[in-house]
Amino acid sequence: MTMTLATTSRPASRRSTKRTTATRGPGGSDIDVRLVARSIAQAALEVLAGTRPVLQLSRSLNEECYLSLQHRAALTRKHAVRTRGNSQPHRSPMVRSVRVCSISESICEASIVVAEEQRCRAVAMRLERLDGVWQVTALEIG
Template identity: 70%
Template sequence: MTMTVATARRHADRQRTKRPAPNAGADASTLDVRLVARSIAQAAVEVLAGTRPALQLSRSLDAQCFLSLQHRAALTREHAARSRGTVQVHRSPMVRSVRACAISDSIYEVSIVVSEEQRSRAIAMRLEHSDGTWQVTALEIG
């Protein structure tokens, strides 16, 4: 196979221009926030499904968010008991996407899409950094 000068130049240009990595431009704190948000969102959906105890999220959520999640999980369990009567096997939810927006160095707002067996949910949360940890101060689960 022979290579013309123009073809060789295009090939060399392609070698020099690398595509940016998917998280290029995202600093370490944004990546950290996204990972924390991902695990909290998945855990919260598992709490609503009844496959994880809400107490496991007590350190990650502020008091109001924790009580709200506990209340909603109890209502979900009551509704499931009335409508089904039997426990169904539940697969773990899968986090599809996580988007973080910095409000300040210590406050981020994050949107997450989580897919379950029969539906997808949108989750919005506000994370605040204090005392070396991230804590959810607002949580909305669709």
């Protein structure tokens, strides 16, 4: 089951082949976008597994992504109980790799591979820096 949470198209003028992952955050410290993407992907899959409340991602996801993840988590749990009698459909998600491509200084796209007990999943996200904080504006979980 593939999930599309939010999609946005970007104009050709915003595309770039520049590959940087560290950016200046508030106070001048370097923030590695790969670490941000990794933690958000891990947390999103834990939400789907039912081991983390979706509320913990409220600052990291824009409203559309947050509501879509919340809805999918409810559907996933409901389906798991109905088909397997198990309220935890996914267990032990672990991030295996993260790739980030900078679109601009304040926009990055990331692809993440996450391994679970029975399978591997792909997660794609678009992160935008708003007021010095990275926020996911598009999220797809395969």
